[in-house]
Amino acid sequence: MSELNSKIPEGSIGEKWDKHKFNIRLVNPANKRKYTIIVVGTGLAGAAAAASLAELGYNVKAFTFHDSPRRAHSIAAQGGINAAKNYQNDGDSVYRLFYDTVKGGDYRSREGNVHRLAQVSVNIIDQCVAQGVPFAREYGGMLDNRSFGGALVSRTFYAKGQTGQQLLLGAYSALSRQVATGKVEMFTRTEMLDIVKIDGKAKGIITRNLVTGEIESHAGHAVLLCTGGYSNVFFLSTNAMACNATAAWRAHKKGAYFANPCYTQIHPTCIPVSGDHQSKLTLMSESLRNDGRVWVPRNPEDKNKKPSEIAEKDRFYYLEEKYPTFGNLVPRDVASRNAKYVCDEGLGVGATGKAVYLDFRDAIKRDGQSRVADKYGNLFDMYKQITHEDPYKVPMKIYPAPHYTMGGLWVDYNLMTNVDGLYALGEANFSDHGANRLGASALMQGLADGYFVAPYTVGDFLATQPYKTEDTSHQAFTQAKQEIEARIKKVMSINGKQTPDEIHKKLGRIMWEYCGMSRNAEGLKLARVEVQKLREEFWNDVKVVGTENQLNAELEKALRIADFLELGELMILDAHNRNESCGGHFREEYEINGEAKRDDENYSYVAAWEFPKNSTGEMMTGDPVLHKEELVFENVKLTQRSYK
Amino acid sequence: MNWIIRTLTSSVGKKVLMSLTGLFLVTFLIVHLIGNLQLLYPNVLSASEKFNVYAVFMTTFPLIKATSYLLYGSIILHALVALFLTLQNKKARPTAYAVNGNAEKSWASRNMGILGSILLFFIIMHMGQFWFQYHFGGNHPVMEIDGMTYKNLYALVATTFSVWWFSVLYLISMAAVGFHLWHGFQSGFQTLGLNHVKYTSLISLASKGLAVFFIVGFSSMPLAMMAQFGVSNNLDEAATKVMNKSIKEGVEWKMTDWSNLKPDTKWDKIVTTNAE
Amino acid sequence: MAEQHNSYKIKVWRQANANAKGGFKNYKLDGVSTDMSFLEMIDMLNETLVRKGEDPISFDHDCREGICGACSMYINGHPHGMLEGVTTCQLHMRSFPNNTTITIEPWRAAAFPVIKDLTVNRSAFDRIIQSGGYVSVNTGNARDANEMPIPKEIADEAFEAAACIGCGACVAACKNASAMLFVSAKVSQLALLPQGKAEAQKRAENMVAQMDEEGFGSCTNTGACSAECPKLIGQEHIARLNREYLTAKAGSDFVK
Structure with a gap:
């Protein structure tokens, strides 16, 4: 029934990734410089991917809306990063990390992806130590570990309460090195506002220079979205102020499916x-x-x-x-x-x-x-x-x-969305954590995707692509650019009474009340109407001061909220659709003694949503279309999760 | 030799120049202070003899003479690099803050430029008063030691330091020396990269100790002179007092032009040029 | 301490863009909860400005947890305010007495030009890191993480240096607008660790050269940077940078 091909390689769980790495196509080193890859976001996944791809010889254009790549919110991760090193001799193994992660995710993740994550986790630690990441150590000079939720082994590597900072600065240093070599062209204070597709393939992006307000086009052979999660839909969350879903949502509007949006983690x-x-x-x-x-x-x-x-x-x-x-x-x-x-x-x-x-x-x-x-x-x-x-x-x-969102853009085993040439890495994709992420696994996934997965799989795609690609004079670029300019003009011209933050707070209250820690069908139905009304309110009553040709934080906020207002509805729809409780998605109707009651028979699938086909204009209208990717469990037995 | 220039003109290199010249000047100050402690002999005759012999030694012994040129060079380099750094640092902050919280470790560290300028002014004055006079002259007292004629630098110092307002200027300058070193000495080590958990606190302590040592040591001289010869309002009055007391304590008194005085001049060859 | 609501006079630097002439503007703000963070107070002020149709005060901020290094306000004469070891976002209004004037200025340095109001351009820091603030190791060619033991004390000291958040408070605090603490933190971190040793000399040389080129002032060891550093990075790292630089220049075969 599924038209979504997850492209999980054949073979036993332990062999899949190794076999896949052998089978994927390679690009001749001399030809790599003929390809340009656009990387949006420079957190763990983005910086790692940009650096690694540049090291391979590709031309990389990297984008961040921050003043420096080092500010990405990966920096705020505190506790640690998991890796199946078994340095503590306490019975850890790649398989156990795989098992714990699938179980922790309440059996709603792909076995193949998770096993690969567990496999490369050990390389991440090696890589980071080589970069000079000062992990905590014992007196003998060996790396120290601590334990984290959902595991009975000590496999978490850490640097005091600043592990995310140290890992990000490691990735940032690798990225900086490539900027110095000229292989990475770095665009700071530049926000992606749209994807450009030509003949069904992602061919570039439209950005806004946040200082001058200029709308610019950038062309490439592939686009990697490493733009994080969408917890800020709740207004109050542990995410940074500027974290937003715009890049992912714009990709979604251009055809990329959004998977499991209701899986949100409440820390x-x-x-x-x-x-x-x-x-x-x-x-x-x-x-x-x-x-x-x-x-x-x-x-x-x-x-x-x-x-x-x-x-x-x-x-x-x-x-x-x-x-x-x-x-x-x-x-x-x-x-x-x-x-x-x-x-x-x-x-x-x-x-x-x-x-x-x-x-x-x-x-x-x-x-x-x-x-x-x-x-x-x-x-x-x-x-x-x-x-x-x-x-x-x-x-x-x-x-x-609200802390982390397991949902995100649907991607296959290669981290490519259903749009050719468009990838999603790190928190921006849905792939590895199922319905609940275990502690110290976000850093692991971001870096795994960036350092050890995308550099292989993106090459596999590029090997099939011609060197010559459309430049920004192509009509698709000019049209996308005009649309964005018109959208900004529209937002600026409403001149209503409510500030973007006010509307955002209202959205946050609806989402937290009805689509937060616990949900029920009735509340979700109500919430959908509320969000639709609020969206209407936004497009009629938002007040954005200043002009579009200057540094304008209000405009930035308004554009992001406009997308949150659509994503919120999709989250509600997805939560309403999933008549079971699993991991971070808890439906009050489905519980046994306060524990989540899964329905493996009917809901053991990834819900990948397609943007309403008939929606036109600035605002989402109509019903998104659900596509299902059945989850196949060959190694882990599905049981009621028990931590008793 | 290009790398040397590149190194010394970098921001760290310039600081190293400051550090090396500064620390060298500190060693000079130590020698200078210890030598000049001879001024403190309570007996005017023996103090004059010792000090004046010492002055000849310091100005004629080849090694010390050579070192003195290094010293002059260091002072000039230290001042020039400081000037250059100050201008550059001003350029690095073109707009000043409206409110300044001054988080520096010490007042001295923030005001090294002012302190240094006071010191430069002092050095010029000090050299004009003693060094220039000693070498290039004017009509000053001389004394007899072992049948030979010595420039009575002791008398010149005593005269100058007996003038109260000059002593006050001098004391202020010595305070500036103290504060300059309070920060400067330890800063010199820091610039050279000599920082160590075990020793840095000692260097910091030494820095403060040196500052106090110089303030007390150097200030003791004008104070001792005023105690010895009384407080005067001007140089003439002071000169008279110094002469009278010196003669009373057994110093044979003659005046001559220092610029023409050869080191091996016999005492009986000296004819007082312009006795009082 | 129970929550109170205070009034303040906010004196803040307003500057429309990099080329415009800036100046201070005064705002009166009432009903400020003592539980608010400093940036929430600014949010509140901005909401009132936006409601009046005025341009809100532009300022960099993001994580509001004291780790991203984006926030950068010079408050009452101190970068990140007067508390020790705290960024602007972690400063709370309970630290400011009722009915007082709070003066807010941008970081002031030739190398950090103002973009708008309190937002400054700190890309000079990125360029300094690009000049050598890394270990040249490609993805994939790392050895096992435990192959090289690093004494805990060394790892801890490297961590202390690595704690730098790149906010620029050191530059803002220094009377010479010197970036030595920032540069030394990275040089020191990587010079301490065996992984960084291979390039330690070149790194020190190149990073100092880039720092000079950016137009930062020189270090006069006043210690203001460490006193104001929200991560309390110490002066010993500057000494280590000096040492690395001098030994590189004087003793290395390949450092120019």
Whole structure:
């Protein structure tokens, strides 16, 4: 039934990638310089891909809307990166990482992709160490590991609470080296606003120079979107302010399917919302759950007591009690959902009652404050800075917040979307995490895609392409450029009453309320109408000040929100369509004792959505079309996920 | 030799020049101070004898003479590079801040240019007063040591330092030396890359210690002279006081033009040119 | 501390574009929650400006977690404000007394020209990294990560240098607008690690040359950079850069 060909190679799970690497076509080194590859986004996936492709000899044009590639939000990842090195001799293996990831993703990911991810994970660590990434080490000089949620082995490599920063700076340094050689042409403060397709193939992009406002065209033989996730659809999330879905959404509008948009990860350990003024939420690394114990008062009347006054027997260590095997280290979706349950029962703490304690009292007693500070010092400092409370003395207050999106552009095994020549890497694609991502796997996937997958698979495609390609004078470019210019003019000319942020906040509230940590059919139906109305509101009442020929943050925001307003609807539709609970997608109608109840019979597929064919004009109208890619499990037995 | 020029004209290279010349000047200051401590002998006769013999040694011994040229060169280079760096640094920040929080480690580190300028002015004055006079003359006292004639530099120093307002200027300059080194000495090591967890705090301490040592040491001289010869309002008054006290303490007093004085002139050949 | 609502006079640098003449403008802002971050206060001010149809204040920001290095405000005489080890985005309004004036300026340096208001162009930092701030290792030709033990102390020190977020506060703080702390952080990180040693000498040489070319001032060891660095990167790294540079220039066969 599926017209989507995932192109998973034949063979046993362990052989697929190696065989595939042998079978793919190669480009003669002397001919590589005849190809130009466009890489949008310079986070882990983008910087790694741009650098690696340039090293191979391709010409690369790399784009970021930031002032420097080093600012990409990959930098904010705190906890670590998984790799099946088994340096700790605790029983880890490529197969176990593969297994844990498929299980952690609640059996909604592709086996082939995940196994490849586990395989190359070991190369990533080698590569990063060679680049000078200062991972944490033991006294003997060997690399240190810690454990993370959803795993019973210690396979997470880390650099204090700044692992993402160190990995990104590693990739950035590799990219910088290629910029210096001239193989990469770097465009900063340049935002991609559209894809250009010629004869069904991605042939370039339209960008806006954020400083001058100029709309520019860039042509190439392939386009790689490495533009991250869409958690900012919720307005409040742990994503950076500028994270957006525009690149992916524009590609979607030009024919690329969007897969599993309802799979969003709500991270369990974030600093709770303090007020309406809040612009974003701050994550406290999951690694804190290694030593911190999560609890709430057993009796609602203890809620306003100082935590230190609540006796041990009156503390409800709900994760440890419900999940004795994994305890505080259950996967993120489980931890988040349980935090919601206890708060819904009225046991939540803090001013809003929407927070639980993450307590380090016992760890400090056991290991001493200095050792705890050694591991988590910077996180504790950050917490104190934001909340004005000292976590060495009082337990942290945490609450779940939108953090990562497992959904994204549909890609095949080669990371190519259904549009020829258009690739999606890292968080921008849907491929490896199923319905829930395990901690320390995002960095792994971004770098795997960028360093070790795309450099092979993009070459496979280019080998079939002629050297000569259409330049930006082609009518497809001029037309796309005109459309973007018209769209900007339109947004600027509405001159209504609401600021982009106001509308964004409204969207965020709808999404969080109805399509957040738990969903139900009725709410989702309602939400779809609400989002459609809000979209209408945007196109009639948004107010964007300034002009389009200058640095204009309001315009940037407005253009991004316009796309979020369409993506939001698709997320709702997808959540409504998926009549089961799995991983980060929790439908209230489908549960057993508070645990997600999957429906493997009917929903063991990837939902890949096609943009409504009949939609014309600026605003999405009509119904998206669902395409299904059946998931085949040959190695992992589908069971009810248990962390008890 | 191109690499040398390239190295020394880079921003780090220029700082290295500052460091090397600066640290060399510090070694000079140490020698200068220790030698001049001879001025502090309480007995005017022996103080004069020792100091004046020492002055001849310092101006005639070939090794020291050669070093002195290095010294002059260092002062000039240190000042010129500083001037160049200051201009360049000003250019690096064309628009000043409206509010400046001054996060520097010390006041001195922020004001090395001002301190250095005070020092340059002082050095010019100081050399005019002593070095120039010693070498190129004017009518100044001479004294007899072992039958030979010596320029009585001690008397010249004593005269100058007895004038209170000059001493005040001098003391201010010594404070500038102190503050300049408070930052400069340790900064010199830092520029050369000599920073080590075990030793940097010691260097920093030495820097401060040196600063205090120079301030106390050099300031003791005008203070001692004023204590010895009394406080005067001008050079004439001071000269008289110094002469009287010197004669009283057994120094035979003659005046002559220093510019014509050969080192091997016998004392009885000297005819006072312009006695008071 | 309970939440309060404060009033401030915000004195901020406004400049339409790189070529325009800028100047300070004063705004009065009431009802600022003490729980707000500094940037949320600016968001609030901007919302009021937008509602009045005025151009909001342009400023770089992104992660708001103190790690991306985008935010860059010179607040009351200090880059990232007066707190130690904190970026602008992690600064909270509870640190500012009620009814006071807050002066906000862009980073000031010839090498960081103003683009608009508080947004400056820091691409000079990228060019410095491009001149040598990397280990020349192609993807795929790495050996096993544990093949070369690195003592924990060395790894930790390299990490401290690597913690640099490239925000430019060091340049903003330095009275000479010198970029030595930034450059030294990268040189130091890679010089400490065995992986970076092969190119250590050339790296120091090239990065200093690029830094000079960009028009940064020279280091006078005042220590202001380290005092204002949100990641508290120390002066010892500058010394290490000096050492690397001098030994490279004086002792290496291939450094020019």
